[in-house]
Amino acid sequence: MTFPAILLSEVGPRDGLQSVKATMPTADKLRWIDALHAAGVREIEVASFVPAHLLPQMADAAEVVRHARTLPGLTVMALVPNRRGAEAALAAGVHKLTMPVSASAAHSLANVRKTREQMVEEVRAIAALRREIAPQVRLEAGISTAFGCTLQGEVPEDEVIRLAAQCVAAGADESGLSDTVGYANPAQVRRLFRRLLAELGDKAGAAHMHNTRGLGLANCLAAYEEGVRTFDASLGGLGGCPYAPGASGNVVTEDLVFMFEAMGVRTGIDLQRLIAARAPLRAGLPGEPVYGMTPEAGLPRNFVQGGIANV
Amino acid sequence: MTFPAILLSEVGPRDGLQSVKATMPTADKLRWIDALHAAGVREIEVASFVPAHLLPQMADAAEVVRHARTLPGLTVMALVPNRRGAEAALAAGVHKLTMPVSASAAHSLANVRKTREQMVEEVRAIAALRREIAPQVRLEAGISTAFGCTLQGEVPEDEVIRLAAQCVAAGADESGLSDTVGYANPAQVRRLFRRLLAELGDKAGAAHMHNTRGLGLANCLAAYEEGVRTFDASLGGLGGCPYAPGASGNVVTEDLVFMFEAMGVRTGIDLQRLIAARAPLRAGLPGEPVYGMTPEAGLPRNFVQGGIANV
Numbered sequence: 001m002t003f004p005a006i007l008l009s010e011v012g013p014r015d016g017l018q019s020v021k022a023t024m025p026t027a028d029k030l031r032w033i034d035a036l037h038a039a040g041v042r043e044i045e046v047a048s049f050v051p052a053h054l055l056p057q058m059a060d061a062a063e064v065v066r067h068a069r070t071l072p073g074l075t076v077m078a079l080v081p082n083r084r085g086a087e088a089a090l091a092a093g094v095h096k097l098t099m100p101v102s103a104s105a106a107h108s109l110a111n112v113r114k115t116r117e118q119m120v121e122e123v124r125a126i127a128a129l130r131r132e133i134a135p136q137v138r139l140e141a142g143i144s145t146a147f148g149c150t151l152q153g154e155v156p157e158d159e160v161i162r163l164a165a166q167c168v169a170a171g172a173d174e175s176g177l178s179d180t181v182g183y184a185n186p187a188q189v190r191r192l193f194r195r196l197l198a199e200l201g202d203k204a205g206a207a208h209m210h211n212t213r214g215l216g217l218a219n220c221l222a223a224y225e226e227g228v229r230t231f232d233a234s235l236g237g238l239g240g241c242p243y244a245p246g247a248s249g250n251v252v253t254e255d256l257v258f259m260f261e262a263m264g265v266r267t268g269i270d271l272q273r274l275i276a277a278r279a280p281l282r283a284g285l286p287g288e289p290v291y292g293m294t295p296e297a298g299l300p301r302n303f304v305q306g307g308i309a310n311v
Numbered sequence: 312m313t314f315p316a317i318l319l320s321e322v323g324p325r326d327g328l329q330s331v332k333a334t335m336p337t338a339d340k341l342r343w344i345d346a347l348h349a350a351g352v353r354e355i356e357v358a359s360f361v362p363a364h365l366l367p368q369m370a371d372a373a374e375v376v377r378h379a380r381t382l383p384g385l386t387v388m389a390l391v392p393n394r395r396g397a398e399a400a401l402a403a404g405v406h407k408l409t410m411p412v413s414a415s416a417a418h419s420l421a422n423v424r425k426t427r428e429q430m431v432e433e434v435r436a437i438a439a440l441r442r443e444i445a446p447q448v449r450l451e452a453g454i455s456t457a458f459g460c461t462l463q464g465e466v467p468e469d470e471v472i473r474l475a476a477q478c479v480a481a482g483a484d485e486s487g488l489s490d491t492v493g494y495a496n497p498a499q500v501r502r503l504f505r506r507l508l509a510e511l512g513d514k515a516g517a518a519h520m521h522n523t524r525g526l527g528l529a530n531c532l533a534a535y536e537e538g539v540r541t542f543d544a545s546l547g548g549l550g551g552c553p554y555a556p557g558a559s560g561n562v563v564t565e566d567l568v569f570m571f572e573a574m575g576v577r578t579g580i581d582l583q584r585l586i587a588a589r590a591p592l593r594a595g596l597p598g599e600p601v602y603g604m605t606p607e608a609g610l611p612r613n614f615v616q617g618g619i620a621n622v
Contacts, residue, residue: 003498153613183611185573186532187314213611214566214604215573218528221497249604255525262496262526293525293560300494300524302464 005266007043007230009206010036010253012281013064014045014079016238017057020288026060028284030067035277036235040269043075044068045098045232049085062092069093077140081112086126096138097130099123100178101167103160104149107180111144120166127171140205141167141175146192148183161195168203176205176230179219182212182249186222193226206230209251211237216251217259224265231256235274236281237291254278258294261305271305316577318354318541320517321347321564323592324375325356325390327549328368331599337371339595341378346588347546351580354386355379356409356543360396373403380404388451392423397437407449408441410434411489412478414471415460418491422455431477438482451516452478452486457503459494472506479514487516487541490530493523493560497533504537519543520562527562528570535576542567546585547592548602565589569605572616582616 013033017024024032029046036044046068047061061078068076077096080086086097101119102108108116123141130137146160164175177192189207197204207223207230209216220231234250257269275295282290324344328335335343340357347355357379358372372389379387388407391397397408412430413419419427434452441448457471475486488503500518508515518534518541520527531542545561565585568578586606593601 148611150612153611181611182608185570187574187576212604212608213569214563215528215570217526218532218570221529221532249608252525258524259496259526259529263498293523297493297523297560300459300464300492301461 003263003265004229006224006260008041008253008257008267008269009043009045009230009232010041010235011045011232011250012234012238014048015250016234018048018055019239020285022285022288023057024284026063028280029064031280032277032284033068034071035280037071037074039273039277042073042268043077045077045079048079049089050081062088065092065094080126082122083125083129086129090130090134090137094137096140097126098140098142099126100144101141101163102144103155103163104145104152106151107145107149110151116163120170123167123172124170138173139171141172142178142208143175144178144180146177147179147188148181150181157192157195160192161199164196165199168200174203174205175200176208178208179210182210184209184219185215186218189219189222190226193223193228197227206232208232210249211251212249217255220251220256236278252292254292254294271299314574314576315540317535317571319352319564319568319578319580320354320356320541320543321352321546322356322543322561323545323547323549325359326561327545329359329366330550331596333596333599334368335595337374339591340375342591343588343595344379346591348382348385350584350588353384353579354388356388356390359390360400361392373399376403376405391437393433394436394440397440401441401445401448405448407451408437409451409453410437411455412452412474413455414466414474415456415463417462418456418460421462427474431481434478434483435481449484450482452483453489453519454486455489455491457488458490458499459492461492468503468506471503472510475507476510479511485514485516486511487519489519490521493521495520495530496526497529500530500533501537504534504539508538517541517543521560522548522562523560528566531562531567547589563603565603565605582610
C-alpha cells in the first residue's frame with residue numbers, strides 16, 4: 001500500500017514569530033530558515049509584509065525574503081494583507097503570496113479592519129498587480145476562521161465555500177481553509193474540504209489546522225484522507241493569531257511529519273534534522289515555550305522513514 | 312448525518328494511578344470515581360488486583376470495587392494479571408475483568424514474567440474460573456504492545472491478530488488492541504483493527520491508544536472509522552505503563568470526548584462535568600502533572616453537545 005506524498009508548508013517564521021512578543025533577531029531567523037531548509041522543508045512562509053509599527057517582529061521581512069530566495073528548491077512565501085504589502089513582497093522577490101481572508105465577518109473586521117467583500121476586492125487588486133509585474137508568482141487566499149470563530153461562534157459552511165470560490169474567481173490560484181481558533185473537528189474537516197475540492201478542484205489549497213483543543217493531527221488526517229496534499233504547520237507549535245483571543249496552537253510540524261512518515265506518506269523531510277531545527281528557534285527566542293511530543297519522546301525503536309513503520 | 316455512539320472506558324483510576332509514585336488515598340479515589348460517574352462515564356477500570364508489595368497504589372482495590380459497584384449503571388472493571396488476581400477481583404464483585412496479554416515477547420516477560428503462550432493459558436484458567444463462580448462477569452483480553460514495543464521494536468501484525476484470536480478461543484469475551492508505548496500511526500491502526508474486526512467480529516474489543524508522540528486522537532479517529540466503538544482513555548492523560556520505558560501518555564479523556572462530541576458522536580458524557588472531575592484527581596495527587604488541551608482552552612463559543620458542532 002502506498003500513499004500520495006504531501007507538501008509541508010512551514011509557517012513558523014511568519015505565523016509563529018508574529019504571535020510572540022519578542023522579536024527574533026534577523027540573523028537567528030536566517031539560521032532557523034536555513035535549518036528548516038536543510039531538513040528538507042520546501043515551502044516556508046518567511047514573513048508578513050505589514051507596517052512595522054503594527055508588527056515590529058516583521059520589520060526585516062524584505063531582508064528575510066532575499067536570504068530565503070538563495071536556498072535551492074525553496075518556495076518563499078509571504079503573507080500580505082493588502083496591495084501595499086503585496087507590492088513590497090513582490091519587490092523583495094517572493095515566489096508566492098498568501099492573503100488571509102476571514103470567513104467570519106467579525107474576525108475580518110478585527111484582523112484586517114475590512115469586510116469580507118472588501119477583502120475579495122483586495123484579492124482582485126493583488127491578482128491584477130501580480131499579473132502585471134510578476135506573473136510567475138503564485139497567489140493563495142487562505143480562508144481563516146473557516147471552522148468557527150471566537151468572536152461570532154458559528155461560521156456557516158456555505159459562506160466559507162462561497163468566499164473561497166469568490167477569491168479564486170477574483171484571481172487567486174488557490175484557496176485553502178484555516179482553523180484559526182482551533183474549533184474544527186474531523187467530521188467538519190471532511191465535509192468542508194470535500195466541498196472545497198468539489199468546488200475548486202486543483203485550486204483547493206492547504207489545510208491550516210490548530211491544536212488548541214488537541215485535535216490538530218486528527219483534523220490533518222481527515223483532510224489528507226479527503227485529498228488535501230498541502231499542510232501548514234509550525235515548528236515547535238509556535239504561533240496562532242494575535243487578533244483572535246484564545247487562538248494559540250499551530251499544529252506542531254515535528255508531530256505532523258512524524259504522523260505522515262510513520263504512515264508511509266512521504267514528506268521529503270528528515271525528522272532528525274527537523275528536530276535539530278529547534279535549536280536555532282530556541283536560540284532566537286530565549287524563554288519562549290516550544291511544544292512537540294515527538295521531540296520529547298524521541299523516534300520509535302527501529303523507526304524507518306519513508307516506509308511503512310513498525311510493521 | 313449521524314454517527315454511531317461510542318463507549319468511553321476510563322482507565323485513570325487503574326492505569327493512571329499505578330503509573331505515578333504517589334498513592335492516592337482511598338477517599339480521594341472514591342470521590343474521583345464518583346465525579347467520573349456523575350459526568351456520565353459508564354465504564355471505569357477502577358483498580359488492578361496485584362500484590363500490594365508490587366503496586367502499593369492498588370492495595371485498596373477491593374474497597375474501591377465495592378464502592379464503585381454502588382454507582383448505578385456503571386460497569387466496574389479491574390485489571391488482573393493472573394488467576395490469583397482474578398479470584399480476588401471476583402470476590403470483590405467486579406463486573407468485568409481485563410487481562411493484559413502482550414504481543415511483544417520481550418514486553419510480556421518484562422511486564423508479567425510470563426511468555427505469551429503462558430498468558431493465553433492464564434486467560435483459559437481465568438475463563439474457567441469465571442464460568443464456575445461468576446458466569447455473568449465479562450472477560451476482556453487487552454493485547455498490549457500491539458503496535459510496537461520499546462524493548463523489541465517491531466511486533467509482527469500476524470502475531471498480534473493470532474494472539475487476540477487465541478485469547479478469544481481460550482474463553483475471553485472480547486480482545487482489544489493497546490498501543491502501550493505510543494508507536495501507532497493511523498494507517499497501522501486502520502490495518503490492524505480492520506483485521507481484528509474481520510477475525511473476531513463482535514468480539515473485537517477496545518482501542519487503547521497513547522498520546523506519546525501526539526497521535527492519540529488521530530489514532531482513535533482511525534479506529535472509530537474502522538468500526539471500533541469502545542475507547543480507553545485517562546482523565547488528565549494520567550498514566551502509561553511502568554514496565555515499558557518511555558511509555559507515558561494515555562489519551563486524554565477530556566480531549567477524546569470533545570473530539571467525538573464535536574463530531575456529533577454521542578459519548579453520554581457531559582464535558583463540563585468531566586472537566587470538573589479533574590478537581591478530585593488533583594486533590595488526591597497534589598503536584599502530579601495533569602494534561603489536556605480542551606480543559607485549558609475551554610469549549611468553543613456556542614458549543615452544543617450531542618449535535619453537529621460549529622455549523
